[in-house]
Amino acid sequence: MAAKARVGEDIKKPAVQPEWKPEPPMYGVANPAKRTSATLESQQHTSSPHRYWWLHGSEKVAGETLGGLGKRGTTINTLAKGRYWKVKGLKVDPNRWLTPAGAENHIRRANPRASNRQIQNTLESLNFMRETWLPTMRPGKGGAIISAHNSHPHARYKGGKTIFEHELTKPTMDGKTRLTKAAHLGDADKVDFIIVTDRNDYDAAVSGNAPFNVFYQPFDWSAKDDGSASYLAGVEGWRYFNPEVSLREGAREKQKAMIDWIETLNQ
Numbered sequence: 001m002a003a004k005a006r007v008g009e010d011i012k013k014p015a016v017q018p019e020w021k022p023e024p025p026m027y028g029v030a031n032p033a034k035r036t037s038a039t040l041e042s043q044q045h046t047s048s049p050h051r052y053w054w055l056h057g058s059e060k061v062a063g064e065t066l067g068g069l070g071k072r073g074t075t076i077n078t079l080a081k082g083r084y085w086k087v088k089g090l091k092v093d094p095n096r097w098l099t100p101a102g103a104e105n106h107i108r109r110a111n112p113r114a115s116n117r118q119i120q121n122t123l124e125s126l127n128f129m130r131e132t133w134l135p136t137m138r139p140g141k142g143g144a145i146i147s148a149h150n151s152h153p154h155a156r157y158k159g160g161k162t163i164f165e166h167e168l169t170k171p172t173m174d175g176k177t178r179l180t181k182a183a184h185l186g187d188a189d190k191v192d193f194i195i196v197t198d199r200n201d202y203d204a205a206v207s208g209n210a211p212f213n214v215f216y217q218p219f220d221w222s223a224k225d226d227g228s229a230s231y232l233a234g235v236e237g238w239r240y241f242n243p244e245v246s247l248r249e250g251a252r253e254k255q256k257a258m259i260d261w262i263e264t265l266n267q
């Protein structure tokens with residue numbers, strides 16, 4: 001009996017096999033079309049309740065700090081070449097889509113020429129992505145969001161304010177500014193600081209004389225919903241920390257020391 005050709009045998013193999021790379025666990029939006037680059041990846045290293053977020057893929061030192069921590073809690077990384085994602089053709093800051101209303105505020109502002117239809121398409125994708133990711137993002141019992149960022153040492157806001165000075169005042173819905181409730185100044189270097197949103201964490205910084213500048217930024221429903229991680233944390237009632245270190249020599253070590261300190265604040 002003549003041997004039958006097996007299915008697929010007549011398909012020529014390519015001369016060069018494409019290199020196979022294991023894909024990290026990642027998730028984009030519902031329809032990963034060409035015009036969409038929004039991607040997050042997460043990895044649970046230990047059962048620790050903390051969630052370590054690297055939101056701005058362009059802030060490499062923050063990524064290196066978190067990558068160099070060893071196995072701690074669950075990491076959530078943003079994959080982006082620059083600061084922004086493209087979602088259905090529109091520009092999205094990975095730290096400005098985390099609440100529905102905040103995402104809309106941000107997208108309209110960042111894409112002034114977009115049509116309402118485009119904006120709705122993008123929001124739909126982001127809403128789906130948020131719902132999918134919230135269970136992973138939510139810290140466990142006693143845990144916190146630790147969202148590492150970097151700034152430029154000479155970065156200035158409008159009116160010449162440094163980022164540090166800017167953090168002392170925050171914009172409200174009516175366009176005015178309000179004083180941040182309190183700041184513990186433990187570091188003469190006024191470009192590096194930690195933002196905390198929980199009163200107990202702030203009190204611990206003061207009573208323990210933390211060697212860092214620590215801003216207490218309690219959640220304020222009258223503050224503008226900017227779709228940021230801190231706003232989401234406020235809405236959800238999560239403890240939140242933003243250890244922000246400027247890009248200079250020793251930045252990584254300092255940011256790691258901040259995170260080590262944060263982890264001593266067990267609640």
Ligand SMILES: [Zn+2]
Binds near residue numbers: 056059095148149
């Ligand atoms: Zn950032």
